[in-house]
Amino acid sequence: MNGARATIGRDLGRILQALAGLMFASVAVSLAWREFWAVPGMVLSGLVPLGIGRVLTRRYGGADEPGKLHGMMIAAGGWAAVGVFGSLPFLTLAWTVELSPAMLATPEMTPTLAAFRDPLNALFESTSGFTGTGLTMTDDEEVLPRTLQWWRTFSEWIGGVGVIVLTTAVLARPGSGSLTLYESEARSEKIHPSIVSTVRTIWWIFVLFTFVAILALWLAGMPVWGAINHGMTGLSTGGFSITDNSIATYDSVSIDFVMLPVMVLGSIAFPVHFLILRGDLRNFYTDLQTRWLLVLFVLGSGLLVGVLYFTGTIDSAFAAFRYGTFQFVSALTCTGFQTAVGPVKNPENVALGNWPAMGQLTVTFGMVVGGAAGSTVGGIKVIRLATLLKGTRHRVAGVFYPDTAVRRLTIDDRRLSDEEVRREFEEAAIITFLWVAFLGLGLFVLLAVLPPGEYTLENAVFEIASAQGNVGLSTGITGPSMPTVAKVAFLFNMWIGRLEIIPVLVLLRGVFSRGGLYR
């Protein structure tokens, strides 16, 4: 086990050093916005993971490459560590303003920033950011310091592609260890034979698309700071906003419709983007996940628009189309941007929490399924839905054939033998079962701690699916005043949702087994 500790410790150290680099880079934003009072807090926040990371990498520098077990533990431990240490900027900046040292010209404390004096709120915000969830502990994002607005955005942008993908790209460590870690972070697709080349190309595509998204939103009418932040969180399907009412703040039809392709881009697998950039546009319909995704966008949006219009929730057909399409795309891409927030600026706007149960459950379906594996989204992923549906049909149809019949199942242009079908079907079924089981567990906890009568069952199902699917849409349950137990439960749901559950269970089994709690 000492060998395991060394391997895990060394790689966690590398992840922490990469995180520290992100914090130091963010000091440029503090300087650009002349928030000089925030610089010491950001530097201090970076020094802590840097110091711990350096100690770990030096002590365990010669450790073995990780195997599958270690890879899962590193992924689960790494994401937990990034959540914990990523909360430091929230804590340090909130306490800097609270203590208001004489030599720093700190701004007035706001209730929104004051919420981050509580370490649990800071941890929630950080975990929500890095997992790309977008549920927030803030009351009003607009009054946050620009440095923290940026840190929330940056955490989602990095988390969308993956902390381990970042570390692998930066450290350029070739070999099987990087591949193991890459696969442990809920990724399996390779663009090039080399894993380092693959992750660098993923970042290449992601950065180019980020510039495109920012400029498209700016041309649609969004202010430049909003376009930078929302372009980054939209493409990474994170959903953090810098405005109080998410995208509804702008109340702009053009911004709503420009945001749709940005979110859709984030939900398509990177290898498909790569092929499309190479000139192979056929992948929009030849790739199974992309094809299913586009069909689901059309069917789900159509159903939601119909529900909103024909139940009289929204009177205008265009408004039903505008809000229904945006919210379904936001849910299926696991982004979590919200335009349905109530009649704050537009009398036709009805808050998500007040939509009919069928409308909320349609959005919930989108959040549970999610986008394509190999993209930036959460949920169980389209490929698993396809495997379950095709596998079930294959199994049922098999009854009508003689036992000696040789049958193949085709999934995504791969002709699978019976053994391969069983393996892939089993993997999809296990993930889906665990996903639903933890959804039920989270729902049980949430219903136990929420004030009775304040929220409906569909509100609670919606919220917990949003947390576990790393979506971020909210019916109003999530906030700094939600019960502590619910915050802890959501932290767990966000963590397991990002890693597709199994690496977290492997880590917990390892920890409990070592502590003698599990045999």
Next chain:
Amino acid sequence: MRPRDLPVIHGVIEAGPNDRVFDVLLLSGPLVVGLVALLGRENVVSAGVASAYLAAFCGYVLYKGFVSGE
């Protein structure tokens, strides 16, 4: 030392789909975003450059897909 030997430019050229047009778009992205941030919406140059950037990206993706794709 040639520009392509600089670390950032070398990294950009080495990764991605090996296409010089996309490489140029990626490398010029920060400059265009910086330009619109500095000049603002009222300035016709910033709007023109941003529009040209988007048109170049979309147009080139379609051009590669329909005319010179693999």
